[in-house]
Amino acid sequence: MKDTRATARPIITLEAVEKYYGDYHALRGISAEIRQGEFFSLLGPSGCGKTTLLRTIAGFEDLSAGRLFIDGQDMAGVPANKRPTNMVFQSYAIFPHLSVAENVGFGLRRTRLSKTDKAARVEAALAMVGLSGYGGRAAHALSGGQRQRVALARALILEPTVLLLDEPLSALDKKMRDQMQGELRRLQRQVGITFILVTHDQEEALIMSDRIAVMFEGQIAQLDTPQMLYRRPVSRKVGEFIGVMNFLPARATVADETHIEVEAAGLGRAVIGPDQLPGGWHPGQTQSVGIRPETMSILYPGETTDRRVATGVVEDLSYYGDMTYYEVRLDGVERPMTISMKNLVGRPVLERGTEARVAWDARSLVLFA
Amino acid sequence: MSDRIRGPRIGRSEAAQGYLLVATPLAYALLLLAVPLGAIVLFSFWSQDYLTIDTTLTLKNYREALSDPLYRQLLLRSLMISAAVTAATVLTAFPIAYYVSFYVPPERKAMWIFLITIPFWTSYLIRVFLWKVILGYNGVFNTTLLGLGIIDEPLTFILYNANAVVITLAHAYAPFAILPIFVALEKIDRSLHEASRDLGEGYLSTFWRVTLPLAMPGVVAAVLIVFIPTIGDYVTPMLVGGPDGRMIANMIQTQFLRLNNAPMGAALAVLTMAMVSAVALVFVFLNRRFLRGRQ
Amino acid sequence: MKRPLRVYAILYLAFLYAPIALLPVFAFNDGTVIAFPLRGFTWGWFEQLTEIPALHAAVLNSLKIAVSTAILATCLGVLAARAATRFAFPGKKGVMGLIMLPLVLPEIIVAVSLLVVLLQLGLSLGAWTVILGHVLIATPFSIAILNSAFQGLDLSLEEAAVDLGETRLSSFRLVTLPLVMPGIISSLLIAFTISLDEFIIAFFLTGTEPTLPVYLWGQLRFPQRLPVIMALGTLLVLASVLLLAIAEYARRRGAARTGQKDAGGFL
Numbered sequence: 065m066k067d068t069r070a071t072a073r074p075i076i077t078l079e080a081v082e083k084y085y086g087d088y089h090a091l092r093g094i095s096a097e098i099r100q101g102e103f104f105s106l107l108g109p110s111g112c113g114k115t116t117l118l119r120t121i122a123g124f125e126d127l128s129a130g131r132l133f134i135d136g137q138d139m140a141g142v143p144a145n146k147r148p149t150n151m152v153f154q155s156y157a158i159f160p161h162l163s164v165a166e167n168v169g170f171g172l173r174r175t176r177l178s179k180t181d182k183a184a185r186v187e188a189a190l191a192m193v194g195l196s197g198y199g200g201r202a203a204h205a206l207s208g209g210q211r212q213r214v215a216l217a218r219a220l221i222l223e224p225t226v227l228l229l230d231e232p233l234s235a236l237d238k239k240m241r242d243q244m245q246g247e248l249r250r251l252q253r254q255v256g257i258t259f260i261l262v263t264h265d266q267e268e269a270l271i272m273s274d275r276i277a278v279m280f281e282g283q284i285a286q287l288d289t290p291q292m293l294y295r296r297p298v299s300r301k302v303g304e305f306i307g308v309m310n311f312l313p314a315r316a317t318v319a320d321e322t323h324i325e326v327e328a329a330g331l332g333r334a335v336i337g338p339d340q341l342p343g344g345w346h347p348g349q350t351q352s353v354g355i356r357p358e359t360m361s362i363l364y365p366g367e368t369t370d371r372r373v374a375t376g377v378v379e380d381l382s383y384y385g386d387m388t389y390y391e392v393r394l395d396g397v398e399r400p401m402t403i404s405m406k407n408l409v410g411r412p413v414l415e416r417g418t419e420a421r422v423a424w425d426a427r428s429l430v431l432f433a
Numbered sequence: 434m435s436d437r438i439r440g441p442r443i444g445r446s447e448a449a450q451g452y453l454l455v456a457t458p459l460a461y462a463l464l465l466l467a468v469p470l471g472a473i474v475l476f477s478f479w480s481q482d483y484l485t486i487d488t489t490l491t492l493k494n495y496r497e498a499l500s501d502p503l504y505r506q507l508l509l510r511s512l513m514i515s516a517a518v519t520a521a522t523v524l525t526a527f528p529i530a531y532y533v534s535f536y537v538p539p540e541r542k543a544m545w546i547f548l549i550t551i552p553f554w555t556s557y558l559i560r561v562f563l564w565k566v567i568l569g570y571n572g573v574f575n576t577t578l579l580g581l582g583i584i585d586e587p588l589t590f591i592l593y594n595a596n597a598v599v600i601t602l603a604h605a606y607a608p609f610a611i612l613p614i615f616v617a618l619e620k621i622d623r624s625l626h627e628a629s630r631d632l633g634e635g636y637l638s639t640f641w642r643v644t645l646p647l648a649m650p651g652v653v654a655a656v657l658i659v660f661i662p663t664i665g666d667y668v669t670p671m672l673v674g675g676p677d678g679r680m681i682a683n684m685i686q687t688q689f690l691r692l693n694n695a696p697m698g699a700a701l702a703v704l705t706m707a708m709v710s711a712v713a714l715v716f717v718f719l720n721r722r723f724l725r726g727r728q
Numbered sequence: 729m730k731r732p733l734r735v736y737a738i739l740y741l742a743f744l745y746a747p748i749a750l751l752p753v754f755a756f757n758d759g760t761v762i763a764f765p766l767r768g769f770t771w772g773w774f775e776q777l778t779e780i781p782a783l784h785a786a787v788l789n790s791l792k793i794a795v796s797t798a799i800l801a802t803c804l805g806v807l808a809a810r811a812a813t814r815f816a817f818p819g820k821k822g823v824m825g826l827i828m829l830p831l832v833l834p835e836i837i838v839a840v841s842l843l844v845v846l847l848q849l850g851l852s853l854g855a856w857t858v859i860l861g862h863v864l865i866a867t868p869f870s871i872a873i874l875n876s877a878f879q880g881l882d883l884s885l886e887e888a889a890v891d892l893g894e895t896r897l898s899s900f901r902l903v904t905l906p907l908v909m910p911g912i913i914s915s916l917l918i919a920f921t922i923s924l925d926e927f928i929i930a931f932f933l934t935g936t937e938p939t940l941p942v943y944l945w946g947q948l949r950f951p952q953r954l955p956v957i958m959a960l961g962t963l964l965v966l967a968s969v970l971l972l973a974i975a976e977y978a979r980r981r982g983a984a985r986t987g988q989k990d991a992g993g994f995l
Contacts, residue, residue: 124627144630157628161646170642171632222632451815455823458808458867462827465864469841476844529740532733547976552744554968556925558941559961562948563747566754571763573750580764607744636729657832665834667928672948682836682928689840689932699844702837709834 072099075226075258076121081130083116083282090116092282094130098226098260103252105261105269108279109305114262117279118228121260123147135225150219151228154235156211158203164190165199168217189217192251209240216248220255227252229261233268245271266306270294278302296340300354300432309354309430310401312394316341316350316431326429328353330394330401331374334426341431349433357404359428362390363421364411371423376400378418388413392420476699486696494700504684504701511681512708514595515664518602522659523652525603526610530651531644533611534618546615553608558668564601565673568592593675601669606662610655617651618644653720661709681705748965755958762954773959783960786943790924793855793939797862797923798916804863805870805915806908812871813878824871831868838864839932846933853935861929866919873918873979877911878904910978917975921968 074097083091091113098104106114119125120132123144132139134148150171159167169186177185190196193213198206206214212232219227232248233241249272252259263269269276270290277287286298297303300311314328319335324347326334331353341347362378363369376394388407393400403422407413414420478490498504533545552560567573568591575587591597621644629639667682674680681701688698755774759767777783811817812824830838842861846853881904889899927941934942944960947953 122627122631124630143635144627145633145635149631151628151631153624153628155622155624157622157624159625159628159643170629171634173638173642174633218628218632447815448817451811451817451820454807454811454815455817455820455827458804458827458871459823461804461863461867462829465842465860466829466838467826469845470837472845472848473837473841525740528733528736532737536730536733543976543980547972548741549744551969551972552748554921554925554972555748555965556941556944556961556968558925558927558944558948559751559957559964560747562957563750563961566750566762567747569763571761573764576764604743604747607740661832662834665836667836667931668945682834685836685840686932689843695844695847698840702840705834706837709832713832 072101074098075100075135076260077131077133078117079131079133081117081120081132082128083113083120083125084128090282091120091128094282094284096277096284096287098258099275101256101258102274103249103259103261103272105263105273105276106279107263107266107269107276107305110264112279113282114264114279115230116282118151118230118260118262121226122149122151122228148225149228150222150224151230152212152215152219152232154230154232156215156232156235158206158211158214160203162203163199164195164201164203164206164214167203167214168199168221170218171222185221189221192220192254193217194247208236209244212236212244216251220251220257224257226258226260229259231262231264233263234265241268248272270306278305280305294356296430297354300352303354303430303432308357308402308404310357311352311354311432312397312401314350314353314431316347318347324431326350326353326426326431328429330376330397331355331372331424334372334429336426336429336431340427340429347431350431352432354430354432355401355424355428357389357402360401360403360422360424362392362403362405362414363423369423371425374422374424376420376422378414378416378420380416381414383407383413390414390420392422394422473699473702476696477703479696479699481694481696484693494697495704497697498700498704507679507681507684508701508704508708510595510679511664511705514598514602514670514678514680515660517595517599518606518663519656519660521599521603522606522610523614523655526607526655527614527648527652530611530614530618534615546612549611550608553605557605560605561601561669561672564597564604565592568597568600568673592673593678595674595678597673597675598670598678598680601673602663602666605669606659609658609662613654613658614648614651617648617654621647650720653716657713657716660712664709665705751958751961751965754955755962757955757958760952760955762958773955774963776956777959777963780956783940783943786938786940789855789937790940793858793862793930794920794923796859797866798920800859800863801866801870801919802874802912802915804867805874805919806912808867808871809874809878813875813881814883828868828871830865831872835865835926835928839929842929843932853933855934855937857933857935858930858939861933862923862926865926865929866922869918869922870915873915874908874911877908881907910981913978914975917971917978921971925968 076096076098078094078096078098081091081094082089094113094117106117108114116125120127121134123139123142123146127140139147159170162170165183165186168189169182172182172185175182186199187196190199193216195210195213195217198210198214203211203214212235215232229248233244236244245268248259248261261269261272270293273290275287275289276293278285278293280301286293286302288296293302293306297306297309300309303309303311312328312330314326316324316326319325322337323335324338324341326336328334363373374394376392376397378390379393379400380391382389386407388405390403390405391400392403477494478492480487480489480491480493498508529549533542533549537545565572569575570587570589570592572587572592574591575584578584579587591600625643625647626639629643630636634642664680665682666680667686670678670680670683674683682705685698685701685705688694688701753766754762756769756771757766758770758772808824808827812820838861842857842864846857851857885903885907886896886899889903890896894902925941926939927945930939930942931945938946944957947957
């Protein structure tokens with residue numbers, strides 16, 4: 065699957081897109097290609113411009129500069145109602161004066177289908193989202209999850225080239241959200257339409273997407289697959305935003321073509337490969353290294369390892385049942401770092417103040433400027 | 434702690450507390466509204482001969498009111514004028530409400546609404562009288578048009594007739610129509626319009642399929658809030674209506690204060706209330722049907 | 729659509745303000761006929777205002793009635809609005825419906841029905857009968873304003889006060905009242921303005937002492953008095969704009985205090 069997608073043709077092309085609201089610079093030179101049939105997410109904190117970008121694609125906002133192509137067509141001057149995109153709104157925007165079937169069939173008025181054909185299309189769309197037989201219901205009689213399904217069916221019935229989803233799960237409770245994440249993913253594979261999801265929830269983006277664009281302050285900070293985003297964030301900001309990452313002051317020098325020598329506070333000296341260095345800059349610019357909590361472990365008394373070992377003290381801990389998150393202050397480092405450990409049988413949770421030996425690998429270090 | 438122990442004893446039931454609070458305003462409304470309205474209804478079944486009131490119940494007043502062409506015409510004309518005022522006011526108010534709700538920036542909306550409401554709070558009598566000044570034979574309107582050479586002699590069809598009453602009342606009740614429509618439009622989730630556009634509809638069809646149906650409760654409220662008081666208006670027909678613009682309220686006043694025939698006046702008042710209620714019920718029913726399938 | 733709608737809106741505002749705009753024009757016009765062309769500037773009509781004792785009596789009478797109406801209607805309004813927003817009781821809809829009924833009743837009906845009862849009871853008409861009628865029609869407006877003031881109130885604030893040892897009554901006085909005070913002020917001003925401007929009920933129920941609108945009504949028949957009326961109207965407009973500005977300011981402060989979004993409007 066991944067391989068065919070990687071070579072799939074671009075369905076949306078953004079070229080140096082700019083958006084101003086008065087003096088406010090909402091989008092700053094966004095360039096990206098979104099491929100046919102992929103599940104693409106725009107991820108970022110609120111105010112980063114992700115919703116603005118989605119709305120420019122939908123046609124609700126004009127571009128201040130730059131170009132936008134959908135399926136090879138320049139979208140300049142094409143209004144929202146003429147674009148091959150459909151949207152699932154954050155509020156779902158279910159028409160309160162219409163029934164479920166009238167909502168789902170809203171966009172069919174302009175198609176020249178017969179009444180029975182339209183009804184069949186509506187029923188098929190409802191069946192697709194698991195709402196068979198709900199057509200006659202009043203829109204207000206629906207639960208949050210059902211409203212979301214109606215919004216999905218309404219947007220998909222027109223068979224858009226691209227489906228845009230604006231934080232569609234944020235109004236649902238945790239359990240419903242988990243369920244809908246799976247269903248959205250399944251639905252997207254089934255219909256094969258390109259989905260673009262806007263979300264501020266990094267976990268949601270990681271679970272659902274083929275590729276993710278992480279946005280800060282109107283710019284794309286990194287566009288990558290979920291795995292690469294997590295393992296090789298290009299900046300501290302991205303590393304911090306996605307999952308938990310510990311940062312240590314560090315310095316790096318080039319040893320030879322295939323080796324870089326890193327000296328990180330608390331961890332000591334290590335040698336890494338050039339693939340761990342984000343492209344485009346010299347190792348000498350290195351200011352810090354990042355390391356994920358689950359790539360380290362605390363050794364128990366008497367336990368031996370062939371990994372690198374650093375020493376420190378357990379300052380605090382949070383017990384999560386299956387996991388425990390320790391705050392360990394390494395010797396010679398000011399701020400404690402987070403280390404996550406599975407709670408295994410026969411391994412009691414450590415207490416505050418315990419001396420801890422921390423095992424780690426040079427391969428899990430990420431260098432940052 | 435002691436408070437909590439005493440709590441249940443002082444804490445009367447919710448209903449009792451509610452009744453206790455509402456008792457005074459309710460008593461006031463019962464004594465000064467319900468009883469008088471009942472009295473009017475009772476009165477309308479009495480009859481009066483000069484200064485003596487005959488308290489035997491009779492339908493004489495109603496028979497007279499509905500058969501005498503003078504009364505019948507007045508009732509009918511009041512209804513027609515009110516309907517015309519309502520139509521004119523609501524139709525001209527809608528675009529204003531729409532403009533303020535959709536095109537005025539949020540921080541300036543309160544100011545616009547304030548601007549629209551100010552004229553309403555200035556002396557009603559003087560406002561109506563000023564329309565007489567504007568529309569009169571030598572009025573501002575005619576002298577201006579004459580001065581500009583647009584007309585050769587003063588227009589006469591704009592004062593002392595039903596037209597003048599409609600214009601003046603449409604002016605007086607404008608804020609009453611604008612506000613409920615504005616409130617209904619404000620309540621519409623803006624993403625509904627985007628959803629309609631997203632699903633392929635243009636601006637006009639979005640207005641027909643989404644905005645107008647959702648604004649309907651406001652329109653119905655506007656219709657009622659304009660229609661009800663205008664049908665009983667006294668000042669405007671008196672000042673600008675002329676003999677052909679008189680309405681039912683003028684006759685009620687005449688019966689009570691001039692002809693000293695309170696029972697006849699009461700019967701006309703009851704008939705007016707009946708017309709108002711009938712129209713109100715029709716619109717409330719229409720509104721229900723619009724609201725079917727909504728919160 | 730924005731451009732034509734804006735033009736329409738401005739024309740409409742011009743229509744709304746046209747009569748009022750004429751007031752000062754003729755109030756300062758040095759001519760006895762209310763028509764164009766204008767004849768020159770004068771303060772004379774305003775000076776004459778000070779020399780009419782009947783007018784002064786009518787103004788005083790109106791002020792007395794309006795102040796009483798404002799206070800009574802607001803008291804009734806507080807009780808009803810508090811009951812409506814805070815407590816559930818059977819028959820609430822019917823009770824509130826009756827109290828709010830004058831809002832949707834032609835005023836002439838209210839006027840004649842009160843007149844019939846008062847005359848039947850053999851009571852003499854006077855300022856107090858006008859007050860009775862005005863309180864009846866002003867109370868629904870007060871309730872509407874106070875309802876939104878009470879509704880914007882977080883119920884747990886009062887519960888917090890009770891939890892901290894205050895009684896229900898003292899927590900109402902210490903917590904609720906200060907928070908709805910802007911609503912109360914705005915209700916007082918609106919009820920005052922309604923009473924001051926009301927004509928038809930006063931016309932029916934006033935005895936030998938006319939209120940200001942009833943006095944004005946009598947003057948409108950005499951053409952030579954019209955310029956003075958224009959001067960009086962100018963002053964009245966200024967007074968109501970001032971009152972309204974204060975009411976609006978109070979309402980906005982109230983909305984800000986209870987943390988509501990400013991939606992604008994009185995009704």
